[in-house]
Amino acid sequence: MIRKRKRKQLAYEQPKTKNEVHFPLESEQTKQAIQEQLQNESSLIFKEVNVQDQTIVVCYISYLIEQTQVDSNLLAPLIDSKEKWTTTRLETNLPIGNGQQYDTIEQVCSQLIKGSVVVYIENEKSAITYSISKNERRSVEKPERESIVVGPQSAFSESLETNLNVVRSRVQSNELVTESFNIGARLPTEVRLVYLKSLANDEDVQTMRQRLNNLKIDDLEDASVLVQYIEDTNKTVFPLFYLTELVDRFSYGVSKGKIGVLVDGSPEAIVAPTTFWGFFESTEDVYFRWSVATFFRMLRFAAMFISFVLTPVYVAVVTYHYEVIPTNLLVTLGESRSQVPFPPILEVLFLELIIELLREAGARLPTKVGQTIGIVGGIVLGQAAVDAGLTSSVLIIVIAMSALASFTAPSYLMGSAVRVIRYPLILLAGLIGLVGVTFGICLLIIHLLKLKSLGRPYFLPVYPFIFKDLDNSLFRLPFSISNRRSIALNTKDPIRYQERKSKKPKDIEDWGE
Incomplete structure (x- = not known):
């Protein structure tokens, strides 16, 4: 067994070199x-x-x-x-x-x-x-939904040629494959399958190729529409493929051995397969130091949990479980709710609906007006609701924390999914209290364990459990330690770079020793 492992390691360390083809030729x-x-x-x-x-x-x-x-x-x-x-x-x-x-x-x-x-x-x-290269770099346009602080700021456009150009500028390798497909019987749309031949798993490539070939539709509007046709199931609110408008996010996924799909006329690209935890990763995690990146990633996980659990727990506690509230806080909460004529579940649903209306109005209106509506509308409506006795001031804080936590997910689709699953949990909390919240969370976990992305388990590496992949999902380790690609992807070359066993770097004054 040990001998076989050594041979496998040597095969990755010494890739086969191709014979060069020299001119002259016909x-x-x-x-x-x-x-x-x-x-x-x-x-x-x-x-x-x-x-x-x-x-x-x-x-x-x-x-x-x-x-x-x-x-x-x-x-x-x-x-x-x-x-x-x-x-x-x-x-x-x-x-x-x-x-x-x-x-x-x-x-x-x-x-x-x-x-x-x-x-x-x-x-x-x-x-x-x-x-005679084109100067297509999209430097003047920044991403709208996936804002990042550190790293490249270029985003995809609606032109397929421009998108291919910026991807090639990021992945300059002759191993990059771009397969062309025409989808749509009446209005054909060109779709490109993008992957690195030396890394991508052949089964994943063949699965995606087969799904694109078997797609029989009249027309294809956008990459987000294509995802709904080719994803493993449509009986879920969670996104199964990653949709991104960031060029570096797409290139990063391809360089890890994943498969990318570009659609002509769409400013978004598809990356697959992906996992539930991958929607909380950001390319900034690569650019930051490992300790800072791990802290931010853990913060996103905690915010996601707070976003869909905080308001249901509030409803359950205020309705059925007053005994778990500290005495001092219970007095404050009682005074705050003394003028509210509605039960907690109606109070929470009323405020959640207001937040959703403000969010949708801010997204549909022009940028400057939308920001004003979101800020002023939230303050005015919140204060007016408290003064009118329609809600308590404590609930305003709970709803605000829940709404802010939902914005921390780098993926807008995952943030929207978290917002949706909050409502069934609120109803369960209003009906049977914390037992209902626990029951809902258990059903949610079972549902996540059953999902797949391009035929691979959606909850990897937690289930099935792969210890060595935890640093590629739940947290980030230093590059000197994490030198392997994801085992779950089963790439052709799992080693990202070879560790160099070198001595500790010396200071300038020590070089003469």
């Missing part, structure tokens, strides 16, 4: 070699130009380059030439900038994915590349 051999190196990239364009009995191959990835420059400054001079082209003449005579020569297919492909155009004269010893 035109068809060149095309085939580039396609194989770039995993049959769907947007890879080949154009052949025949000049003076010469065959010149022009190759580029359509969404990474400026097409007008290729047509006017590269293809036109090639076609109009009355002399034979040589590699040296290509490098200096085209009005497209200085070219660079490369003598292997691997070097050429590394430039292709950075936004270069490759020009190769058949049977020559090297190819020329020209950088």
Whole structure:
């Protein structure tokens, strides 16, 4: 058993290297070699130009380059030439900038994915590349729903080519695969399946590919609509796939071995598979130090629990369990509720409804007006409700804490799910007290244990329990300790980086020792 483990470890430490393909090559051999190196990239364009009995191959990835420059400054001079082209003449005579020569297919492909155009004269010893990349970085637009303090601020747009461009700029690897699908019988929409071939689990890729191929619909409006068609079940309020508008969140998921999906016309991207705990992770957790990141992640978990438990517990305690309230607080609570004519459950539902109305109004109105309505409306309505005797001042604090806690989840979909499950718990608390709250929480946990995301358990790594994956979900450890990818994802290469057994760094004055 020990010997087998050692062999497996060595296989990860020494990945197999591919044999480099050198020029000269025939035109068809060149095309085939580039396609194989770039995993049959769907947007890879080949154009052949025949000049003076010469065959010149022009190759580029359509969404990474400026097409007008290729047509006017590269293809036109090639076609109009009355002399034979040589590699040296290509490098200096085209009005497209200085070219660079490369003598292997691997070097050429590394430039292709950075936004270069490759020009190769058949049977020559090297190819020329020209950088004509698009400047699509979305630097002027920031994410609206997934705000972060530390890290890249770029968000996806409605253009699929722009989204592919910014993803390629973040994941510059020839192992990145982008498979194209057309979904919609009447109004076809292009969908891209994105993953790293050297990392992503083949079963997950095949499962997602099969779900996209089997989808028979008239049209596809958005990525959020696609999720509802391909998720494992629709009998839940919890999101089973992660929808993100952040480029770095999407790229981070792909680099961990997950699968991404981009939809033309949608400013959001899909990441799968995911877990319940993954919706409380943020890319800021990577940028912060491990101790700070762990504290914030634990704070989000605690806030989630407070959000859907605090108001039901208040209803249960005030209705059935006065004995658990401290005496001093009980006097204050009794005075606060003495003028309220409604039972606690109606009082709580009334205030929860007001909060939801304010939240929806603030989201639908223009940004500046919406912020004013949310702040002023909450203060005015809350104070007016207390003065009118419709609610108690203690409940105002409880509702405010519950509402604030629901905003701490990085995912808006998970925050919305937590808001929804709060209402059944309030009803159970009003009917049978804390027993009802406990019963509701047990049903909720059972429901979460039964869910799956792309065929994988939704509650990983708590159930099934995987101890080594806890640092990838519940908390974060230092990079020097956490050097493995998630075991639950079953990636092809579970080791993220090799630990270097080096001595403790010396101070400057100790280097002479």
